[in-house]
Amino acid sequence: MDRILVGKGVEQVNLLARYGNRHGLVAGATGTGKTVSLMVLAEGFSRMGVPVFMADVKGDVAGLAMPGEMTDRIRERVASIGIDGYSCEASPVILWDLYGRKGHPVRTTATEMGPTLMARILELNDTQSGVLEIVFRLADDQGLLLLDLADLRALLGFVAENRKDVSTEYGLVSAPSIAAIQRALLRLENDGGKGFFGEPALELGDLMRTDLQGRGVISILAADQLVLKPRLYSSFLLWLLSELFENLPEVGDEDRPRMVFFFDEAHLLFADAPPALRQKVEQMVRIIRSKGVGVYFCSQFPDDIPEEVLGQIGNRIQHALRAFTPRDLKAVKTAAETFVPNPPLDVAEVISQLAVGEALVSMLRDKGVPMPVERATICPPRCRMGSITEAERDEVRRRSPLGSRYDVPVDRESAFEILSKRAAQAAAPAAEEKKDGEEKPRGRLGEILWGTGRRQGMVETFAKQTMRTVGSQVGRSIFRGLLGGITGRR
Numbered sequence: 001m002d003r004i005l006v007g008k009g010v011e012q013v014n015l016l017a018r019y020g021n022r023h024g025l026v027a028g029a030t031g032t033g034k035t036v037s038l039m040v041l042a043e044g045f046s047r048m049g050v051p052v053f054m055a056d057v058k059g060d061v062a063g064l065a066m067p068g069e070m071t072d073r074i075r076e077r078v079a080s081i082g083i084d085g086y087s088c089e090a091s092p093v094i095l096w097d098l099y100g101r102k103g104h105p106v107r108t109t110a111t112e113m114g115p116t117l118m119a120r121i122l123e124l125n126d127t128q129s130g131v132l133e134i135v136f137r138l139a140d141d142q143g144l145l146l147l148d149l150a151d152l153r154a155l156l157g158f159v160a161e162n163r164k165d166v167s168t169e170y171g172l173v174s175a176p177s178i179a180a181i182q183r184a185l186l187r188l189e190n191d192g193g194k195g196f197f198g199e200p201a202l203e204l205g206d207l208m209r210t211d212l213q214g215r216g217v218i219s220i221l222a223a224d225q226l227v228l229k230p231r232l233y234s235s236f237l238l239w240l241l242s243e244l245f246e247n248l249p250e251v252g253d254e255d256r257p258r259m260v261f262f263f264d265e266a267h268l269l270f271a272d273a274p275p276a277l278r279q280k281v282e283q284m285v286r287i288i289r290s291k292g293v294g295v296y297f298c299s300q301f302p303d304d305i306p307e308e309v310l311g312q313i314g315n316r317i318q319h320a321l322r323a324f325t326p327r328d329l330k331a332v333k334t335a336a337e338t339f340v341p342n343p344p345l346d347v348a349e350v351i352s353q354l355a356v357g358e359a360l361v362s363m364l365r366d367k368g369v370p371m372p373v374e375r376a377t378i379c380p381p382r383c384r385m386g387s388i389t390e391a392e393r394d395e396v397r398r399r400s401p402l403g404s405r406y407d408v409p410v411d412r413e414s415a416f417e418i419l420s421k422r423a424a425q426a427a428a429p430a431a432e433e434k435k436d437g438e439e440k441p442r443g444r445l446g447e448i449l450w451g452t453g454r455r456q457g458m459v460e461t462f463a464k465q466t467m468r469t470v471g472s473q474v475g476r477s478i479f480r481g482l483l484g485g486i487t488g489r490r
Contacts (some may be wrong), residue, residue: 002255004044006037006317006361007376008081015041015315017048017256019364021289023312024296025305027335028319033357034298035060037317038262039381041296042218045260046091051208051216054262055223055237063384064218065093065396074380077357081379089382092211094219094400095393098196098236102222103397104406106236107198110146111139113239120277121193121235122184131177134170135159144415148198149185151415156182158419191229196236199410204247206402208259217401223264230268237263238281241295245284248291258292266297267304282308301331302338310338314364317378320354335360339373347373 003014015024024041028034035058042052042064056062068074068088078086095103110118115136119129135155139146146152159166160178167173188194209217226233241261251258263269270278285295289312297305302318316339321332336347339362351360354375361376388396 001048004041004048005081005083005379006040006044006363007359007378009361009374009376012082013361013363013371013374013376015044015363016365017050018253019314019368020045020050020260021253021257021292021294022314022364022368023285023289023294024315024317025302025310025313026296026298026317026319027300027302027304027321028359029300029322031356032319032354033359033378034319036357036381036385037319037359037378038264038296038298039064039383039385040379041260042262043091043381043383045257046216046218048256049210049214049216050257051210051259052218052262053207053221053240053259054218055221055227055233055264057223057227057264059222059224059387060385062093062095062220062222062388062393062396063386064091064220064381065095066090066384066388066392068380068382068384077377077380081377083379087382091383092215092217093396094206094209094217094402095222095397096219097222098226098232099192099222100195100407102393103220104400104402105195105409106202106221107196107406107409108201108239109199110148110152110197111136112201112243113197113235116277116280117235117239117242120273121231122181122188123231124181124184127174128177128180128184130171131173132181134166134173135181137170138166139415144418145413147412147414148416149189149194152197153182153185154416154419156185188232191232192225193229193232195409196232199412200406202240202406204243206405209401211401227265227268230271233265234268234271238269238277241284241288242280244293245288245291248288248293250290251292252290254292257294260294260296262296262298264298266299267301270304270306278306278308282306282312285309285312301327301334303331303334314368314370316360316362318351318360320356320358321351340370342372342374345373345375350375 002017004017004020006013006015026034026037026041038054038061042054045052054061067090070088096106097103098106113121115129115133119132122132124132135152136146138144138159139155144151144155146155156178159173160175163173163175163178207219211217223233226236241263244259244261248258269281273281288295296315297309297313299305301321302310305313318335318339321335322328332348332351335351339347339360341347347360354360357378359376359378360373362370362373365371
């Protein structure tokens, strides 16, 4: 299989497998059929043996795990498009969930996340991000593993206690910045991010699987709750993309991609992103195709994607846009300008007239040349177009080839344990010295007579009273003698 049938306009429109790593865009207003297009592409890549990773923001992408139902409407569309060998079938699916409720838990370590993405998750300013950079650098120099948030919090406490020494060696570290980072960590924990950091960490090899039939496994991340924390959601997907970027070897252009990565709600990736992060995303998108990875963005408007990234996208599916506001009019204009013109087709006019299940489509053809934009009817997916029940979800998870590998967390020695041990060792001599300085127990009578370390005994009290009395008498005698000497009296 060397192509994916996307739909049919004047003729059938196919996405060629050898250009699947040239990235793509699926855009359109809510309810116009974007999710169906994503399912069609995911199924197509899976059937040609390409693993897929995608987020399930609304809960309906999980329908890929269940076969669809042949209805009259689907039968009619299959016939009109001319799909050969169409049958309802499920795709091999592995379910994931950062919170571990709707799939295998997804974890990474703070070290793997790195200070840049961690600062984005914590919503730190530039000064606080600089302090976090110092904390991570200190961990590297001290050989301290930062696995979970407890490790990061322990190291922040260490930096706070040794702030002057750390500032001298690494740069100024202020107490307010440390406090702000600690508060941000607390917010992250309250938002459910605590379980995301730790071990066993996600292995990329488990996302790049094929089943016994040679079909690529579709990894689906439950993101219906995660998307409510946009910084955490986008930072996680960015981390995953950067891990692929850093760990996969260069392979150039092959007959098909090694993996395809779908980025739903892509506008969250670039919202409030600092220039350095946007530049890194642009770099990854530009270079990662040479490592055999295709990135497909999904968003409502094409201008949600920066121009630098949009220019790297070769395969485009544009569903309807409703031009009701100036923002919508701008989006329509942007969408029309990004397509290769087709003289018989007025893109700016047609884009607002598309029905549900229709789209303006342009794919790369031979030699990587984009085809003129075509108005096409999108193919129906073979899977269920809708969500799955909890019982079905449990069944999919039970059949997972990963078993319980990620279900039980592991807490090995890291920064928290090492720093706690150091603090205990430092406190031990002082405690021993204090203990040695204390009097040995004397029994009940001895305590009454001689007292304890915290209370005077009768002997000590009597002695002090006696000394005070004697001292007073002697003092008065001396005072009188002196006074008498001064006045001339005896």
